[in-house]
Amino acid sequence: MPPLDGPAPASASPWPAEDWRRELARAVTDLEELLSLVALSADRVDAIRETDFALRAPRPYIARMRLGDPDDPLLRQVLPSAQESASVGGYGMDPLRESSAVVDAGLLRKYQGRVLLIAAGACAVNCRYCFRRHFPYTEHRQDSNFPALEAIRGDSTIREVILSGGDPLMLKDSHFAALVRRIGEIDHVRRVRIHTRLPVVIPQRVTAALIDVLASLRQQVVIVLHFNHGNELDRDCIRALAALGRFTLLNQSVLLRGVNDDADALVELSERLFAAGILPYYLHMPDAVAGTAHFDVSEAEAKALHRRMAARLPGYLMPRLVRETPGKPAKEMLDSLSNFI
Numbered sequence: 621m622p623p624l625d626g627p628a629p630a631s632a633s634p635w636p637a638e639d640w641r642r643e644l645a646r647a648v649t650d651l652e653e654l655l656s657l658v659a660l661s662a663d664r665v666d667a668i669r670e671t672d673f674a675l676r677a678p679r680p681y682i683a684r685m686r687l688g689d690p691d692d693p694l695l696r697q698v699l700p701s702a703q704e705s706a707s708v709g710g711y712g713m714d715p716l717r718e719s720s721a722v723v724d725a726g727l728l729r730k731y732q733g734r735v736l737l738i739a740a741g742a743c744a745v746n747c748r749y750c751f752r753r754h755f756p757y758t759e760h761r762q763d764s765n766f767p768a769l770e771a772i773r774g775d776s777t778i779r780e781v782i783l784s785g786g787d788p789l790m791l792k793d794s795h796f797a798a799l800v801r802r803i804g805e806i807d808h809v810r811r812v813r814i815h816t817r818l819p820v821v822i823p824q825r826v827t828a829a830l831i832d833v834l835a836s837l838r839q840q841v842v843i844v845l846h847f848n849h850g851n852e853l854d855r856d857c858i859r860a861l862a863a864l865g866r867f868t869l870l871n872q873s874v875l876l877r878g879v880n881d882d883a884d885a886l887v888e889l890s891e892r893l894f895a896a897g898i899l900p901y902y903l904h905m906p907d908a909v910a911g912t913a914h915f916d917v918s919e920a921e922a923k924a925l926h927r928r929m930a931a932r933l934p935g936y937l938m939p940r941l942v943r944e945t946p947g948k949p950a951k952e953m954l955d956s957l958s959n960f961i
């Protein structure tokens with residue numbers, strides 16, 4: 621992996637407010653253009669043009685891919701593969717049975733004390749392994765009044781609101797500010813958690829206005845980022861993370877065949893995350909979503925990898941190896957740290 625040397629990053633957002641919207645609009649959606657940007661010809665990859673889950677990759681993310689390498693771990697995350705059309709038993713449209721967790725349009729409740737608000741129905745990047753690639757976002761669309769907030773206001777057992785999607789940071793700053801301010805007015809909510817991949821793929825999303833609105837919240841703010849490979853952490857990402865440094869920053873990765881199913885890659889990812897101020901939190905087993913079977917890693921392989929990581933990392937840099945099973949009261953931990961002793 622390329623070294624990250626040079627001056628320490630600044631702690632304020634270095635980007636003008638509209639840069640990220642420009643990058644969003646310039647995202648690559650055409651296969652030939654993507655291949656040309658990474659210096660590959662179509663005969664070197666197993667890519668497909670026709671897919672119901674479109675290719676979408678922002679240019680700041682593409683810029684971190686290795687040229688001429690069909691096995692680049694970042695390219696694999698965004699390149700539509702011919703293997704996606706394979707029909708594999710046990711893989712379905714809603715493997716986590718999220719449809720049964722819906723309590724209101726745009727609101728899911730899976731675990732005690734927490735609700736998940738579908739704040740936006742799109743992302744800056746289309747990750748091929750996405751567990752919500754078949755999610756019916758149109759049924760959960762929120763208007764600018766966010767009607768789902770009324771259900772949160774009416775339930776005093778809710779301690780934490782998780783903003784998810786799609787990616788909640790796809791909302792414009794003014795819209796996002798209106799949403800979090802309204803959550804801020806709900807007395808019983810203690811924490812606002814934001815699940816986002818935008819600072820990974822377009823670091824310019826971390827604007828001064830975004831930081832200001834989060835800093836103004838009465839509640840604690842937890843930002844859960846989604847890095848899967850150390851090569852995703854470039855200098856602009858590190859700047860963005862430094863600008864978010866006053867909040868609790870956690871990372872959740874998905875264990876993906878051909879991307880990060882390798883102890884060296886996972887160890888380096890944890891090291892780079894911590895150097896950038898993020899704690900590695902979860903290493904998720906991939907979910908059984910139709911079109912993603914080629915990313916699967918078996919549970920035995922995952923545990924073996926996790927133990928190889930544990931032999932090389934301090935405990936605080938070890939993400940928990942977890943699987944989400946529908947209907948369980950919490951995520952299932954597959955490998956207890958006590959197994960490593």
Ligand code: SF4
Nearest residue numbers: 743746747750786817
């Ligand atoms: S950013 Fe998250 S929700 Fe969006 S496509 Fe990627 S994995 Fe799915």
